[in-house]
Amino acid sequence: MLLVSEPVLGEDEKAALSAVIESGWVTMGDRVRDFEQAFARMHEAEDSVAVGSCTAALHLILHALGIGPGDEVLVPSLTFVATANSVLYVGARPVFVDIGSAEVPLMSLDDAEAKCTSRTKAVILVHFAGYLAHRDAWQSFARRKGLLLIEDAAHAPGMPDVGTYGEAAAFSFYGNKNMTTAEGGAIIARSRTLRETIRSARAHGMTSGTRQRLTNRRPDYDVTILGFNYRMDELRAALGLAQLKKLPQWNDTRRRLSTSYRQLFAEQCPSVMVPFEAPWPSAHHIMPVVLPPGTIRQRVIDRLRKRGIQTTVHYPPVHRLTFYRDLYPETTLSRTEDFARHELTLPLHPGMTTSDVERVVTALAAALAADYPVGAVA
Known part of the structure; x- marks a missing residue:
């Protein structure tokens, strides 16, 4: 069967996974950090945050931006359900926007404008099929309406300009994506403060991780914000490092x-x-x-x-x-x-x-x- 999508996995990936197993450290550690930095360099970004999935990435972005009950977020309906689900996760309301046309099945600017209300706080752009939405037009729209602009870039890793549209971009490394870590995702965010809030929230809002506590020899930690268990592990990061090169x-x-x-x-x-x-x-x-x-x-x-x-x-x-x-x-x-x-x-x-x-x-x-x-x- 000629499949719609098929991951490319070989000796490099086997060696990367074996090295993690031999190291004895499989939870979030140095390889995750190496992957974050490598992914950021590929996209000419200052840094990135690796997470457990693109869904987690979208949820964390909305959470860190303060989107919540009473807010509305413009989303396309031509997308995977996770785009809309992430809006519900923070208690906001997804407002579905039509595509422009069959020839250009990306979210319609005209329909987005028509559906803006006083409650609209953000818009999630989806680069459907890997085709990039028009950055200048959407940035102008977001500025004019006072909206936060977020990219669902699940289909577009490795593209120039991805991650530069607005506040943050979410990426997917699911098994059918352009590169894979089996499950996994990443976030590129313009603001260092936003990145650090996301980085903390992906691990329960804790002030230190297990690896840090081992290195620092201090067992104590604090929890400063509401967080989640959205971490990436060393096995997936090792896969990601091998895949990213290709x-x-x-x-x-x-x-x-x-x-x-x-x-x-x-x-x-x-x-x-x-x-x-x-x-x-x-x-x-x-x-x-x-x-x-x-x-x-x-x-x-x-x-x-x-x-x-x-x-x-x-x-x-x-x-x-x-x-x-x-x-x-x-x-x-x-x-x-x-x-x-x-x-x-x-x-x-x-x-x-x-x-x-x-x-x-x-x-x-x-x-x-x-x-x-x-x-x-x-």
């Missing part, structure tokens, strides 16, 4: 494969629309396409699976998931809903070759042709 090369491979997809679709399958005009700054996390109107998507999925090709959907709109539909039954987002009905995510990862891309495009063309005679699809 991230630029992997992102370039993703870019080349995405270019091949676009060229082959134009030649063999022009009825399939590929969002975002090239060249759009992107980490090319996933390969989303929009199927022709009238296509029964499940048939296409089934036909591709029979040919050994996995596909998936990014994403079921968050506001249409049962939990959120029950919370906000009046929410409708026509462009997001229409995009979600027709979107299909195709395989894209560094383990693929251009021959794999050709196989996918040929199979998709055949799957569509089974329903539409030659020339019937405009």
Whole structure:
């Protein structure tokens, strides 16, 4: 089966994990700190904070910024549910914003403006599929409205300018991301004070960690703020250090494969629309396409699976998931809903070759042709 996403794991990762096990220290320690500094350097940031997941990162950012009950946060519905969940975690209300269009399925500035109220305190931008939102436009909007700007950069590690939009950015290292630590995340924050608040809150608000107490030979500590157990461990940090070295090369491979997809679709399958005009700054996390109107998507999925090709959907709109539909039954987002009905995510990862891309495009063309005679699809 040609998978939608597949982590690249090899001898470097095995050696890194073995070294941690041999050291006898597996909880948060020196490797976590090394990873934080290396991740920050890659993004030309002063520092970063490693955490247990991107969800934890988003929660910590909102918590440290003081977002809470009575506040509203603008979020896209075309995202993973964690983006909205993190807003509920701090007691605030997520306000769902439509995408701009199927061609550019990022959060709409116009709809965001229309949904601002006196209670709106922040906006979470999602760099969907690894394609970066327009920084200047969103910074101008945030300044004009007095909003805190946060990036959900789960899809965009290693990209220039990521982490520079606003107050902070959250990254994901889940198993299907551009680089992985199995589970894990990181935060880049502009303010040192904000970073240190986040750093403290990820570990129960304690004034010292286990490693520090061992080094300093003092067993005492204090708790100064409300905190959580959102730490990264040494095993994941070791994986991250090994993966981080390869991230630029992997992102370039993703870019080349995405270019091949676009060229082959134009030649063999022009009825399939590929969002975002090239060249759009992107980490090319996933390969989303929009199927022709009238296509029964499940048939296409089934036909591709029979040919050994996995596909998936990014994403079921968050506001249409049962939990959120029950919370906000009046929410409708026509462009997001229409995009979600027709979107299909195709395989894209560094383990693929251009021959794999050709196989996918040929199979998709055949799957569509089974329903539409030659020339019937405009």
